[in-house]
Structure formats: C-alpha cells, structure tokens
Amino acid sequence: MKKAFKGNRISALGVLLAFFAAAAQSVMANADPPPGPEPIVEYAIDARLLPANRSLEATQVLTWRNPTQIAAKTLRFHLYYNAFRGPESTFMRERGLQRFKSRRQDKARRYGGIDILELSRIGGNELTEKIAFIAPDDQNEKDRTVIEIPLDIPVAPGESIRLRFRFQLKIPEIFARTGCWKNFFFMGQWFPKIGVFQDDGTWHCHQFHANSEFFADFGRYRVAVTLPAEYVVGATGNPVSNINNADGTVTHTFAQDRVHDFAWTAWPEFLQLRRQAVVPGRDRPVEVVLLLDPQHENARERYFQSVIFAMRFMSEKLFPYPYDRITVVDPPLGAAGAMGMEYPTLITGGHISFLPEGIHFTEMVTIHEFGHQYWYGLVASDEFREAWLDEGVNTFFEGEIMEAYFKKAPSLLDWFGIRIRDTESRRGPLKRIPVLEPVNQPSWHFLSGSNYSSHVYNRAAVFIDTLKGYLGKEKLYDFFARYARQYAWKHPSTHDFIAALNEVAGQDLAWAFKQFINGTGRLDLAVHSLSSQRMENDPASYRNEVLLVRREGFFPADVLIRLRNGREVRHLWKDPGRWKRLEFTHESPLHSVVIDPEFRIPLDHDLVNNSMAAQPSRKESQRAALKLGFLFQTLLGMLFM
C-alpha cells in the first residue's frame, strides 16, 4: 500500500478522497433519520371550538389498517376525555379526587367529557347503537374511557376500514394536562382514538389511569380547527392553511405524518415567536415556534436556548430530529395543569415569573419534554405497561442535557447557596420510597402516584446512570444511538431494550435488569471493617485486611485502598458473594478504603457506608457541625428582642 501511494500520488489522493468520502457518507448515513413507518391510522378531523360554551363539536374520519395476520372482529377506542366526566371515573378514583365531588359539585363546569353522537362505517352500516363501554383493567362500570364496537364484517389482515364519527366535547377546567382556564384552551387526548391491535389478535386499549400515559400506532393526522379569529393557535405538525370564514372565525389546518397523537392549544393572549434552529445532520433548519404567555417575556431566551440545545444534543447523540417543526407552549400560571407535557412535535413548558432565575425549572421542564420527542414520540414504547422505557430513559437524558447545558454550574438549583445538580435531585425520592415493587410494571399497578414517579422516573434514571458508569459513557451513548435508530417509529419493549444493550455491551446484563428493573432489588455495598497489623516475622511490614459486604443487591464495583504512605491500590470487586475479604502485606498500613470512588454507581442506596478510614479524622465532621451550629446561633441572635 505504501508503495502504491508513493508511485502514484494522484491515485493515492484519489484513494484518500474516496476514503474520506466513504467515511463521510457513513457518518451521514448514521446521521440520517431512519425511514418512517407505513401509516396504520389516518385521522382527518374537522373541529369547531365554542369558547363561550366551553365545548367543541367535531367530525372525524378514521382510516385504520389491520397490520396483523388476524382479522379484527371488534374495534376498541380510547375516549380519554371521559376521565374528567365525574368523580367515579377510574382516573379520578385513582387520583383520590372523589373529594373533588363534594368541594366542586356546585361547579359543574369543572367536569368535562366526550360524547359520540354518530358513528358509522363508511360504505357500511351505522354503528352508534353498537357502542359499548368496557373497563378491561378494573371493571369499573362508571368508567367510560374505553369503548368496544363489534363489526358485522371483520377487518381482514392488511385490509382497511373507514369510520366516520361525529362527537362533542364538554371541556373541563384544566388540572391534568387537558381542558381550559378562562379563554386558554389546551386540547390533549381529545378525540376518539383507536387502540393498538396486537399480533395475537387482542386490543391494547387500556382505560385512562391516574398514573398512566399513552400508546398508539403511528399514522397521518390532518386536523382543521375553527375558532374565533382572535385566537392564536398552536398544534402538532405543520400549518397547512388558515381560512377566514364569513362568521368571523378562522379555520386553522395542521397536518403531520409519522406521529401517534395530535394536540393543540388556543389562546388570544399568546405571543407567537419563531426561530430557525440549525440542527446537526439536517439539510434544512427546524422551525421552533414559541407560544408565550406575554407575562413571561423575560423567559423567551430561556425557552429558545434550552429547547434548541436539547434538539442539537439529541440530534447529535441519537439521530437528527426528523420533523420540520417543534412548538413549545408556555401555559399561563392559571393553567398550570397543562405544564410539562409532551405530544408529537408539541411540548408544554412551565415558567413561573416570580421564581428566582437560579431555580432552573423552566429549562428543566423544556429539556425534559423535548427529550420525549425521542423517548415516546419516535421510540414509542408502551407508556401504559412499561413507562420506565420512556420516562426513565428520558429522565436520564434530561440529566445529561442539563449537565451539558449548565456546564459546571449546578444544573437544577443555584440559589442562596443551595446548589443542586439535576442528577443529584433523583436520590431524594429514592431514599424516601421503599422498593416494594418493580420499576417495570403497568402504571396503574403502582402503590401510589409517588411510588410510580419515584420508580419510573428516578429509579430507572439512576439505574441507567449506573449502567453509564459500568459500561462507560461512550458505549452507553453508542447503545442509545443504535437503539433509537433501530426502534424509531416502532414500539420497543423492555426485552428489546435489553437485547439491544447486550449486543452493544458484548455481555448479558440480564442480572442487572432482573434485580433493579424487573425485580425489587436494592443495592447497598459497604465497607465492613479494615485493619492493619504489624507482621511478627517482618516488623517492617503490615498485614492489611479489608472486609467488604454486599448488604443488598449485586453490582461490580471499584474499590480504592489508600495506604498511609500515600500509595493507592485498586481492586475490582465483582464476586457475586455477599462478602469479600481483601488481604495483603505491605510496608504501609491502611489509611482508608472507598467503594466506588468515582461515584459510578449512584444506584447504591447508602453512601455513608461506602468508605471507611483506619483512623477517622473528625476534621470534616466538626466543620460540618460548625456550619450547622453557626446557623442555629444566628437564629437565636435573630430571636433576641
């Protein structure tokens, strides 16, 4: 090869160029978004908002293709909006909001709901009378969030069915994602949405639970919303047209392919701001639309910068953001229930103008919700049954992006001397909530809302953080890039996640998932004792002994042994046994032992017992006590009157 280069410089240059071209092509190939899916659903919705009545009337034409090998004899639909119908819905019961009834019963407008007025098979028969409410999860007869429709003529494999709906909504006051506050409307989970027909011929169509989110097939949405002209509208997808009507209303039409949900918002007060974001791996910029509460004008840059940073981060690490637009909605404080939620190409942030800037709430929410464009929007895992796959993974990425965004400054809180990193904040809930149930289980099986969030968000994210420490950041990011590309526009399960991870890691990591994701294992590694004794036969040497114990769980860990003469010894503790005795002879006695000195295992429940000094120094503890004591003395001084 070397000779050839010398003999023909032009051809050598050509080879070199060809090599770089191939390399560049390969990089670009990796950077290209994966191909999109064949649509299974196609929604065409024509809705009219009646703000004065707090209601909405709509027609919907749904085309559904049976993607399985089994004929569908029935259809199932989500009517999520009926979660807000009254105090006896499963959602309200699980939220403990039955008390809502007594406090608010005089204000009927607090409740809402959806009614299907007509349903027919296009080119077929009328189906309205055949609608039956079912409650597959808890048999709650009062819950009206799932309907089943038997079909006279089943939908054969690969065939499609077209249905025409006419429905109306009574819009509730917003407290959980959807609804209205004064003339602000946020419309999420608002239309009859077909469930997912599975390969075994059953429907994946769960009721709306307090803790669960959503799951649906990818498809094509075209939605026209008619409402008074003064409203500023934002929605999933791209605007197609704005038509001024004779009655003083405007019809806004939005369309988007390759998404699995559609949400929109409308408020006359919105400031609509736009910016073009150049994103790695994309030919053209992404349009970032910010719908801002005018009272939050000072948050404009915080929103833009954090969402664009997150978009670039994810595009670089996984694959380029594949849609042409992202809409960030900044709900008014009165509609705080709409804050912090993700929908395809549309997210809601959260800004409270009287919070100090050192509280990075706005950035945290924006970054988290943007992360969901990948972990939920594109890699569309099952939020009902395996919520950790989107919330846990996304919380991990939230931490990564926040740390990168704020660099060395505390990423979550930097106020009045209180400094907290985003990744640090997850340990608090973990320490308070006992591990009574696995992370990976249906959302409505969790003991409580706080158990759900502590496990699904925090525990799962800390677990992934621990995998990062174990495998190394590069390998983990390599895995996420491959996994995201492999499962973009698909519905991966925990099994798929583990299989993909094992492949990249080059080892079977089932032992870790079995303990901490599918099981109720907790991890606690500890230094039990250490001792140094002068050797009788060699007074210049010491017999050093360290006893390590696994109080709970198993995870390989680095152990750092410091000797009094300043030397350090490393040991990889990977034996599965409950204890490990390390013995060695050395000219110096032990100084201290630290398990996991680089803090690569944040999953370790108790960090106090991770280290031990042979001759404990009280210097640091006295310094800490000095701080607390001084605080107390200051308080006393303030009390003197």
Place this chain on the structure above:
Amino acid sequence: MKAVHVYLASFRGRTAAVAVYLWASGLLFSLPAYLGFSRLISFTLDGSQLLEMSDQYGSFTVWLELFSHAETGFRVLLFQLGALVLVYAIFSLFLSGGVYGVFVSGDSPRLGRFLTHAWKNLLAFAKLFLTCWLLWIPLMAISVLGFVLLAGFLRESGNETLFRWLLPVWGGVTLIMIGYTMAVYDFARIRRLQEAGSTWKSFRSGMKFVYRHIPRLIVLFFFFLVPFLLTFALSSAFERIAEPLPRIVTFAGLQALIWMRCFFKNALMHAETLLAREYPLHASPELDAERETDTI
C-alpha cells in the same frame, strides 16, 4: 439630625461590653447545637469518608445521605433545639431587662449590675411582652390574610405581572408593621423603666412615642439594619474563605461576627434610650413642638 446624633452617641464602650453578654448567652445556648451536631455527625459517619467525597457526590447528596442515614437522630436533636429556642426566647426577656436597665439608668455595664437589672426588670418586661401580643396578633392576622388574598388573586386572575408588584408591597407593609410593633415594644420597655408606671401605661406611652417620632425611628432602624445585614454578607464570605483555615480560627471568626451583630443590636437599643431621654414623657407639648422643628 437627632437620630443620627443619638445613633453615633450609642457607640460606646458600655455598648460593646453589654454586647459581650448577649454574645456569650447566645453561645451558651448554642453549645448544645455545636456539640450535638458534632457528636451526631461523627457518630453517623463512624469513620466514613462521606464528607471528604463531596466533590464526587455533590454537596446536596452528601447532606441528603447524612440526614437520611441518621434521620431519627437528627429529628430528636432538632426537636431538642426547637425547645431550646423557646427557652431562649423567654431568656431574651431577662437579657433585655439587663440591657435596657444598664442603658436607661446609666449604670456601670459590669456583669453584676447587668444581672441585677435583668432580674429586677424581668417581671415587668414579661408583662409588657404579653401585652404586646395585642399588636402582634392583629399584625400576623393582617399579614397572613394579605398573603392569602394575594395568592387567591394570583390563582383567579393569573396576573403574574401585578403579583410581582404586589408581593414586594405586601412584604414591605409586613416589614413596616413588624418594625412599628417592635419599636412600640422597645419604647414601652424604656418608658416602663423611665417612668415606672403600669404596664398598660407604658405600652400606651410606647405607642405614642413611636407615633410621634416615626421619621427619627426610620432613620435609626436604617442605621441599624445596614451594618447588621452587612454582617450576614461578611459571614457567608468568611465561611467561603475559611475552608483552609484551622477550625478554631473559623470558629473564632464566626463568633466575632456574631458579637458584631450583638453590638449593632445593642447600639440600636442604646440609641433608643438616648432618644427617649431626649423626649421625656413629662415634656410639655410646646417643647415637643419646638423639638419637632429639628430636622431628623
């Protein structure tokens, strides 16, 4: 100018000496905190290097680990310290008797005299303390009600812009009310020592005095607050730079700062007594009017 004059006149050796008593009593009451935290943290760590690992773990994580590891211990200690705070609040009645006693009488600031005054005035001051709740309860009610209304306004209207303006207004009004009632309490005690009247009479006299001398008192409180708050900034700066210093030096430095706070507080109390002496209760309204022509 009178307020400035009395404030500057309050910077005397006797003010500094009495400040030592305040500082020492504060330290005495704080010793259980210093020792309690020290013992508890040492016991919890038991040789652990947790505190040394704060660069890796993050300081929030370190404190979280520490508190959650010895949650019961910290709860018990904090409960005990809470009880101590209550005891100190009562003890501060005793101390203030000594401080005002020394300043009003012009007596020697020696410890014996200080304690004699403190003991002699305790009952009278306790009665005044209880009487002043007639002011403090409505003050708290007004302040809490104001906040509830403000929060309700924010919830219903969503007008954050106006809320951002109203919140400091609410805070300012609350501070003014606190300042006013504290001044009444102070001057009621001074009048009680000057006139030896009944509790009720002293209370009313204190109110009257504060009402008549509002501008002067504002100046006085301003002169007190600026250096007083400065000590907080100094202490946080000192805490940052004290990291490499020996603990005893850090401790001594922090105690010096506490003593400075006591000094500024005493200077205010001394200035109040000087002001009250300038405008005695039996002075004729004409004299008062004449004095009022002074600029502040």
